Amino acid sequence: MSRTTSSKVAIVTDSTAYLPPSARARHGIDVVPLTVVLGDRALEEGTEISARSLAEALRERRAVTTSRPSPAVFAERYRAAAEAGAEGVVSLHLSSEISGTYDAAVLAARDAPVPVRVVDSGAVAMALGFCALEAARTVSEGGSLEDAVAAAEKRAEGVSAYFYVDTLDYLRRGGRIGAAQKLFGSALAVKPLLQLVDGRIELLEKVRTASKAIARLEEIVVEKAGDAEVDVAVHHLAAQEKADQIAEHLRERVPRLGELHVSEVGAVIGAHTGPGLLGTVVSLK
Template sequence: MSRHVAIVTDSTAYLPRAALERHGITAVPLTVVLGDEALEEGTEISARSVAQALQKRTSVTTSRPSPQTFAAAYDAAARAGANGIVSLHLSSEFSGTYDAAVLAAKDAPVPVRVVDTGMVAMALGFCALAAAETADSGGNLDEAVAAAEKRAEGTSAYFYVDTLDYLRRGGRIGAAQALLGSALAVKPLLQLTEGRIELLEKVRTASRAIARLEEIAAECARQGQVDIAVHHLDAAERAESLAQRLRERVPGLRELHVSEVGAVIGAHTGPGLLGAVVSPR
């Protein structure tokens, strides 16, 4: 799609392929390093492969895109007719992706506004969609950025994981919090807060934790029109069940996306992840 304002994000937004194509959004891939092999998220490695590697205790790490990769994306957008670019990325607390985009933006052929959304997964994806919809309607660069930032401000993301160990290994949650969860044999509920993953509640069993995740998401979505995303890693049945219950409980539901997270997020959460993203319109 040709427009004056182009939207760039990264592969951790986990936007459906149809949405990327419909709005002309470019998703720059992060890299997953499996053992000694570097693979691009979304094209060269699946979340299922990461889940299997983690279960076998194979070394799995992730890395940001290079500034050169972003520069190529910005050049392509400019050649396609964009006179401005909004580049929206996962929290800088998790990755150097934002920093790489900022470096590339300095030499881009058109103005680039790089935004650290403080989000990840479809919490980031909804921000990209908000910016794209504004651009599709003829909005300018400032208006597209404002739409994304407003969406980020209102969006909440909650996650259940079977263990905090993977988050601890990747440095995404403090060792003390991870140790507390293990010592008490609890099932953790997590929240995305100010760009960081924080321990929200400790629940005694997986079934109770998932029920509590549903309660929190439904309460968060109780007013107005909202979009919801349900994410999982190697837990499709849990995700479909949660999605169905939220369809029944949220009267203002507009869109509901159910998807497995990609390899990058999967590498840090481990199999069994279940997440709910609530994003008011």
């Protein structure tokens, strides 16, 4: 059975990958937006609501929820890819433990006009973004549909994501963190460090002050990277200066640093973490 050739494989991901615009454009990656519901308005992430508008709404304690794209939205993207000449699609999405986006993509893939391989990255933000970039690079170098899937899955196995939040309140409201773990942040008035474990957000450590938590976030990246060749991303929500500072320190401290991206998360992740979020992603190459 012949394998789909590189020029005929389309790469699709979702807006929670927070890919740098230049990288997205360079690799021709199609991004499907999730939806943020602000009051009675449903807004597409990345085009109809900015991270800054979201942060302002959260500070005002306005009701904010999020929702996945519909299967119909994915079906249209897969159809458009086929009409543009694609003979196969790799569709990579945020953890199915966090969102129903993966499930919607799987439903749409069943009736797509070309083979669609849907990948649950078990991740979010650039932990997902690095997987999408790896799939796209594989395709650009002549890899098949199967090669691109394998490359993305390998990246997913070697990616780690860590987050600092000022409070667990937003995650608690959205049901994104376990009941027992909720108690730690509020009852002990600590600054929580979180990590992705098997696609879920878990409490990693409790730190007494924000400055110590941010220093520890940086230290964890250095420890995780070790002497390996890694790509790193630093994310934030309404905390650009702190994110830039972390990135500058990591440039000096990670010995075999490849790509380093700094970006503000979008409204979907921001709705569940709140302003002041700082996050780091380490991806083994």
